[in-house]
Amino acid sequence: MTEGVVIALGLYAALGLMVALAARRGLGTGLGEYYLAGRKAGGVLSALSYGATTYSAFMMIGLAGLTYAGGVGALGFELVYLAGLGLVAIFGPRFWLAGQHFGFITPAEMLSYRYNSRWVGAVMAIAACVFLIPYSAVQLMGIGYLLSGVSDDAIGFEAGILIGAALALIWTLAAGLRSVLWTDALQVVAMLVTSLLAVGFVIAALGGPLGFLAITTERHSEWLSVPGPGLFSLATFIGLTLPWFFFSISNPQVSQRLFTTESIGALRVMLLGFLVLGFIYTLVSVIWGFSALELVPDLARPDLATPRLLASGAVPTFVAIVLVIGIVAAAVSTVDSILLSLASLAGRDVYAPLMPSGSREMLAGKLVMLVIALLAIQFARLQLDLITILSVASSAGLLVTVPTIVGAFFWQRGTAAGALASMLIAGVVVTYLQIRGVNPWGVPASVWGGSLALGLFVLVSLATKPPHERAASFMKPVTQGLADHRIR
């Protein structure tokens, strides 16, 4: 198995490198070219890349583990996220039109303009770094555990981390979003095909689809209900789904993609293609988790369900190896997009405003990328429990930016002071609650964070002077574009 994994990893890395280098050809100059692929990304390629960026190692390890531990609630959790893509139908064209007209590179830059304050973008950029570096570290840890687990430590944990970080860095630095788009497309195909193949084998090992359904009903029927074995109480379900529902606009590595498509039509293809891809991958991951219940029962740690299932013999060695590569691909394709997005945010919204015009923003962004990768590696190496807590906190943390984003387009009365108070105070409170593991009065931390952010945004905005002129000039081309494209 180890030899097979090493060979497969080598092939995967070589193929990815070829694709990334090929993407360099035709790479123009400028920030828009590097960070947004010149705003010329086609719909299908964007859909594939959006899928690879969104779906990380979490799906076949974390979601499968969540199903193993808590049952069908995991399906509802992930499908509520997918329904949240309705937000892309609302905000996607608005981001795109604003990006086209004003030339925004990052979502934070857009907010800085709309609220007429550099601080708004800077705070959003810093929040993204704080919450997404630990999240990237967890992806690298996932690669480390998976590779060391399936190779009996022939590939060490740290080697796994370094392999993941190196691939993500090379594929990002090669040609920015162009190389990320192309390697993502390759990786999402690997993720989908390998997981479908693997789930086919485990279902066959359980006597085919009917056998699988019958065995689950007979022996694990509790897992088919909510609250099920206990994990998915209604409060937990709401606490998990609320930040996830807003993921598509709160996480910059995906919301930035709304600037990148070549047209509104391509944006539509991206959204619809991703929905289909996401629905299939969700079902596959959940069914994989249900299969593990029967094939590798009584695991103390649900996150081990996938590595143990791969070692159970239910899946042929060849398929196990390709699935390992599929999971590594899922993790790397998420990390590289986060690196790129954070580099653009740090360069554009923190570094550039501090420097005189003509500053070397691109170089700064690339240096930031290296620093972020090193920080993520260092976090991952520490193997702290705190990292896991922070990664769970990441989606809840980024939820506090949602009122500011929504207000930018739908509430002209929203002010910079409201946005800053909302992101800063609610961000600190939600992080504190999550790190301490406290849910006051049984209400999940994410619900507290989201409500506090909304309340502060509204109240502080009402108490301060709104930038009416700026808000109007921001919305003018957006409103006109929406009417031209007959968009609600």
Place this chain on the structure above:
Amino acid sequence: MTDYKRRGTATLILLALLITLAYLVPYGPLRGVESWFGVFLFWTAFGVAAIALIFRLVAGWRP
């Protein structure tokens, strides 16, 4: 209100209702039902319906 706006608003309201049902039905009438034909089927159908509504939401765009 123009036709496409009215249609968009109606679709958004339907989507919001559907998402509310994704919480109310599994934790209401289907709570504790231990069968593939319970919550699993409901949420799968919910996923398909949500995707269909988002399709409808963007179908009228004029690129």
